[in-house]
Structures are given as structure tokens and as C-alpha cells.
Amino acid sequence: MWMKTVFWGLLLFMLVATTMAVEYGARSHNSGPWSWCDPATGYKVSALTGCRAMVKLQCVGSQVPEAVLRDCCQQLADINNEWCRCGDLSSMLRSVYQELGVREGKKVLPGCRKEVMKLTAASVPEVCKVPIPNPSGDGAGVCYWAAYPDV
Numbered sequence: 234m235w236m237k238t239v240f241w242g243l244l245l246f247m248l249v250a251t252t253m254a255v256e257y258g259a260r261s262h263n264s265g266p267w268s269w270c271d272p273a274t275g276y277k278v279s280a281l282t283g284c285r286a287m288v289k290l291q292c293v294g295s296q297v298p299e300a301v302l303r304d305c306c307q308q309l310a311d312i313n314n315e316w317c318r319c320g321d322l323s324s325m326l327r328s329v330y331q332e333l334g335v336r337e338g339k340k341v342l343p344g345c346r347k348e349v350m351k352l353t354a355a356s357v358p359e360v361c362k363v364p365i366p367n368p369s370g371d372g373a374g375v376c377y378w379a380a381y382p383d384v
Contacts, residue, residue: 270317281325283308288354289329292345306361315364319355319376326354355379 270276283304290297312318329350335341341350355376358365367374 270320278324279312279321281308284357285325291353292350293342309361309363318365322354322376323378352379
């Protein structure tokens with residue numbers, strides 16, 4: 234029952250993320266507030282080590298210790314520019330894929346597919362109630378890149 238709830242929740246998040254991407258033209262990275270998050274301009278990407286651990290645990294269906302959740306949420310909240318939070322989560326996710334030698338369509342960890350890990354990472358702002366730019370106006374949500382296959 235719990236997994237069905239998580240599945241439907243993630244599916245709902247994907248629909249919201251897709252709507253956001255279309256509404257705001259999220260695929261354009263050459264201008265706008267997100268351009269401040271470019272490492273080429275001197276921005277330091279956060280490693281998000283707590284989120285890294287949380288995403289791995291959630292993806293395989295393990296219980297996430299309260300301390301890990303708290304660390305992840307604090308690390309995400311410490312990113313001062315809310316436009317950079319999803320970009321840093323995306324960078325963290327790519328580094329996990331690289332560390333594990335993941336290719337398209339492969340399992341990331343035993344019991345965890347790449348697509349599930351991506352949706353789990355994209356929903357971290359919602360889980361932590363840390364604001365990211367989104368059209369719903371509630372200040373939390375799912376990172377827009379969850380709707381795209383290349384992340």
C-alpha cells in the first residue's frame with residue numbers, strides 16, 4: 234500500500250514538473266535567474282551528501298534515519314539561491330550515476346531503477362518543504378528536470 238502511495242505521489246509530481254517546464258521554458262539555460270548557478274560564473278555547486286544518502290536509501294525502499302533526512306533538508310536549505318537548488322540536486326544525481334557506473338535503463342542499485350532514483354531526487358524539495366521556483370505558488374515542489382529523460 235505504501236509503495237502505491239509513493240508511486241502515485243511521484244506520478245503527480247511528474248505532472249506538475251512537466252507543466253512547470255512547459256510554462257516557464259525550463260529547457261532554456263542561457264538566461265534568467267538560473268544562469269547565476271553556472272559553475273563557469275564562479276558558483277560553487279553543493280555536494281548535498283545528506284541528500285545523496287537519503288535518495289539512495291529511499292530508492293531501495295529502506296527507512297531513512299531522521300538524522301539523514303535532517304542533514305539533507307538543511308544542506309538544501311543552505312543553498313541561498315532557490316534557483317540553484319534543483320541544479321545542485323541534478324549535479325548530485327549525475328555524480329551518483331557516475332560513481333555507480335549507471336547507464337540508461339539500468340538499475341542503479343539492487344532494487345532501484347534509474348528512473349525511480351531520478352524522481353526521488355527531484356522530489357527532495359517537496360519532502361523537505363524547501364522552496365524552489367514553481368507556478369503553484371506554494372514555494373515547494375518537484376525539480377523541473379524530472380520530466381526530461383537526459384538527467
